[in-house]
Amino acid sequence: MKLRTLTLGLLSASALAFAAHAESITIATVNNGDMVRMQKLTDDFTKANPDIQLNWVTLEENVLRERVTTDIATKGGQYDVMTIGTYEVPIWAKQSWLLPLDKLGDDYDVKDIIPAIAGGLSVDGKLYAAPFYGESSFVMYRKDLMEKAGLKMPDAPTWDFIKQAADKMTDRANGVNGVCLRGKAGWGENMAFLTAMSNSFGARWFDENWKPQFDQPEWKNTLQFYVDLMKADGPEGASSNGFNENLALFQQGKCGMWIDATVAASFVSDPKASQVADKVGYALAPDNGLGKRGNWLWAWSLAIPAGTQKADAAEKFVSWATSKHYAELVASKEGWANVPPGTRSSLYANPEYQKAAPFAKMTLDSINAADPTHPTVKPVPYVGVQFVAIPEFQGLGTTVGQLFSAALAGQSSVDDALKQAQDAATAAMTEGGYIK
Amino acid sequence: MARAVTTQHKTIATAAAWIVALLIFFPILYTIITSFKSEQEAIQGFNLIPSGTFESYSEVQQQSGYFKFFFNSVLLSVGSTILALIVAIPAAWSMAFSPTKRTKDILMWMLSTKMMPAVAVLFPIYLIFRDSGLLDSRIGLTVMLMLINLPIVVWMLYTYFREIPGEILEAARMDGASLWNEIIYVLTPMAVPGIASTMLLNIILAWNEAFWTIRLTTTNAAPLTAFISSFSSPQGLFWAKLSAASTLAIAPILIMGWFSQKQLVRGLTFGAVK
Numbered sequence: 001m002k003l004r005t006l007t008l009g010l011l012s013a014s015a016l017a018f019a020a021h022a023e024s025i026t027i028a029t030v031n032n033g034d035m036v037r038m039q040k041l042t043d044d045f046t047k048a049n050p051d052i053q054l055n056w057v058t059l060e061e062n063v064l065r066e067r068v069t070t071d072i073a074t075k076g077g078q079y080d081v082m083t084i085g086t087y088e089v090p091i092w093a094k095q096s097w098l099l100p101l102d103k104l105g106d107d108y109d110v111k112d113i114i115p116a117i118a119g120g121l122s123v124d125g126k127l128y129a130a131p132f133y134g135e136s137s138f139v140m141y142r143k144d145l146m147e148k149a150g151l152k153m154p155d156a157p158t159w160d161f162i163k164q165a166a167d168k169m170t171d172r173a174n175g176v177n178g179v180c181l182r183g184k185a186g187w188g189e190n191m192a193f194l195t196a197m198s199n200s201f202g203a204r205w206f207d208e209n210w211k212p213q214f215d216q217p218e219w220k221n222t223l224q225f226y227v228d229l230m231k232a233d234g235p236e237g238a239s240s241n242g243f244n245e246n247l248a249l250f251q252q253g254k255c256g257m258w259i260d261a262t263v264a265a266s267f268v269s270d271p272k273a274s275q276v277a278d279k280v281g282y283a284l285a286p287d288n289g290l291g292k293r294g295n296w297l298w299a300w301s302l303a304i305p306a307g308t309q310k311a312d313a314a315e316k317f318v319s320w321a322t323s324k325h326y327a328e329l330v331a332s333k334e335g336w337a338n339v340p341p342g343t344r345s346s347l348y349a350n351p352e353y354q355k356a357a358p359f360a361k362m363t364l365d366s367i368n369a370a371d372p373t374h375p376t377v378k379p380v381p382y383v384g385v386q387f388v389a390i391p392e393f394q395g396l397g398t399t400v401g402q403l404f405s406a407a408l409a410g411q412s413s414v415d416d417a418l419k420q421a422q423d424a425a426t427a428a429m430t431e432g433g434y435i436k
Numbered sequence: 437m438a439r440a441v442t443t444q445h446k447t448i449a450t451a452a453a454w455i456v457a458l459l460i461f462f463p464i465l466y467t468i469i470t471s472f473k474s475e476q477e478a479i480q481g482f483n484l485i486p487s488g489t490f491e492s493y494s495e496v497q498q499q500s501g502y503f504k505f506f507f508n509s510v511l512l513s514v515g516s517t518i519l520a521l522i523v524a525i526p527a528a529w530s531m532a533f534s535p536t537k538r539t540k541d542i543l544m545w546m547l548s549t550k551m552m553p554a555v556a557v558l559f560p561i562y563l564i565f566r567d568s569g570l571l572d573s574r575i576g577l578t579v580m581l582m583l584i585n586l587p588i589v590v591w592m593l594y595t596y597f598r599e600i601p602g603e604i605l606e607a608a609r610m611d612g613a614s615l616w617n618e619i620i621y622v623l624t625p626m627a628v629p630g631i632a633s634t635m636l637l638n639i640i641l642a643w644n645e646a647f648w649t650i651r652l653t654t655t656n657a658a659p660l661t662a663f664i665s666s667f668s669s670p671q672g673l674f675w676a677k678l679s680a681a682s683t684l685a686i687a688p689i690l691i692m693g694w695f696s697q698k699q700l701v702r703g704l705t706f707g708a709v710k
Contacts, residue, residue, distance in 0.1 A: 058666035
């Protein structure tokens with residue numbers, strides 16, 4: 001009896017000691033296929049690190065952004081790892097809200113991260129977030145419809161070609177729209193597309209002195225081209241279409257072309273979800289011969305807030321989730337096509353990956369064609385391809401997005417929308433102290 | 437003749453009521469239907485007949501674990517309601533039976549707190565919660581939900597209490613009842629329908645509260661609103677899973693509402709004919 005009591009006592013004491021030792025880290029993340037897959041595979045991490053427990057908080061993108069911003073600005077310390085994008089990283093790193101990632105481990109191979117992506121996540125040469133998956137945007141098109149139209153999509157099309165092809169492919173009687181583009185208002189919705197598009201038209205948000213540029217002819221050309229193209233060849237109600245709506249249209253065979261995130265390639269080519277899976281071709285985002293293409297750059301990345309008490313455990317996790325080893329783990333369990341794309345050069349050099357993902361080369365070329373530090377034809381004072389990495393951009397971008405969405409819906413003219421955008425931008429920049 | 441008209445009117449009224457009810461209920465019905473579809477079916481446009489797969493439910497359960505969130509929802513909504521009643525019954529009693537010339541102003545002032553958009557006080561509340569260690573705690577959130585619903589609870593109880601003749605309370609006092617005895621043995625039993633419907637409504641409001649419950653929790657205290665939110669995605673189409681999560685989240689409150697609808701309607705129209 002005594003022995004049993006003693007054993008029990010010892011056991012509970014050691015259990016207590018273990019519990020006190022075990023650290024739990026809380027990870028805030030978004031709900032998408034890659035992130036959900038990672039949650040399923042965390043046994044691999046917890047087996048190697050039995051003293052670290054993982055708690056997941058999955059939220060819709062906008063709610064996540066608001067939650068983590070609140071937490072980090074107040075140093076609430078609710079999260080130890082945050083999923084954030086290339087928009088937040090430069091701003092937050094400058095505010096000293098993030099810890100630099102300098103202990104990712106010897107075999108992590110930081111140099112393997114695709115330079116364009118690493119550039120977007122670094123400030124003063126220090127990496128502040130590790131990319132989990134990266135994306136650019138490109139043209140996805142229906143090979144069969146293109147052939148029917150008697151055209152051949154070049155690897156690097158121009159906007160004029162897109163217009164010509166869209167006109168020929170449009171067959172409203174059979175429910176086929178030549179081109180589907182984002183129209184739903186939001187800085188991360190239509191403005192991501194339009195800002196990237198405007199880069200290829202030689203436009204920019206601000207000049208070197210932060211003066212808004214919506215009164216310049218380049219923006220007029222961009223917006224007029226977009227509105228005319230969508231009126232002639234776009235789907236009905238395009239001004240409320242975002243990524244998901246266009247994805248549904250494309251998968252149902254209702255779009256000849258769709259210019260959007262490279263990550264969509266794995267959805268439209270998935271025979272389980274897409275009716276046109278075997279008919280999709282890929283090309284770089286269009287240009288106008290000015291030296292910049294209309295594609296963006298984004299990376300969902302894992303960062304560690306400065307307020308965390310568990311920085312070491314958090315960094316161990318970040319290192320695991322973004323390592324080469326993780327890519328191999330996913331490949332072994334779910335196949336190479338499901339490995340998170342767009343972060344490491346070694347993945348694109350891997351012949352097995354190239355075989356499993358026919359869009360691999362075009363994705364890498366698209367990512368490499370984007371330069372967040374020099375996004376535009378004319379010089380700009382900001383970083384970011386499809387956004388301007390300043391705190392004011394979320395609000396301003398959405399306001400301008402609403403104006404442009406209204407122009408697409410025909411509620412206002414292109415000139416009026418641009419004039420109002422110029423006024424809104426001038427007001428926001430004056431208030432922010434950028435201009436007087 | 438007159439009788440025929442009445443029947444006809446009745447039929448029209450019934451039909452109209454059915455149409456309105458169906459219109460209101462349709463989004464919920466379609467959510468339930470969609471939850472039994474595969475993801476591919478879900479995006480293929482309008483279709484009222486699902487293939488009847490339970491795939492989404494099992495995936496949702498696997499991905500998030502429903503019961504932890506469910507338990508938190510029950511605890512938060514019932515807990516905050518009981519807490520609110522404990523505070524609101526004496527408050528409503530004093531305002532209904534010993535009104536002063538400022539009572540109306542106080543009531544209006546209480547209600548005015550509901551007119552402010554919640555996000556306006558996000559930062560102060562967040563800082564208070566952070567400094568008192570209440571972030572992601574069930575106690576903190578229970579108090580928060582109690583506070584935001586308190587004005588409505590006080591208002592509803594106040595209206596019900598006003599319907600009770602003061603003479604009855606006077607009679608109780610004549611018989612030597614103390615203040616507490618008066619509230620507990622005389623007032624409360626008479627106001628049971630009112631209190632019950634206030635309770636039910638408050639449980640529903642607390643169950644559905646999706647601003648603070650998402651913003652002040654992470655994992656431990658997260659209720660079903662956070663559970664639904666984790667299935668909403670801007671990149672990728674997961675409508676069937678989202679619908680399954682929504683159905684699971686609303687089912688308990690829907691069933692509770694169904695069983696208590698008589699009580700709820702009686703309470704809500706209590707005193708309306710006077």
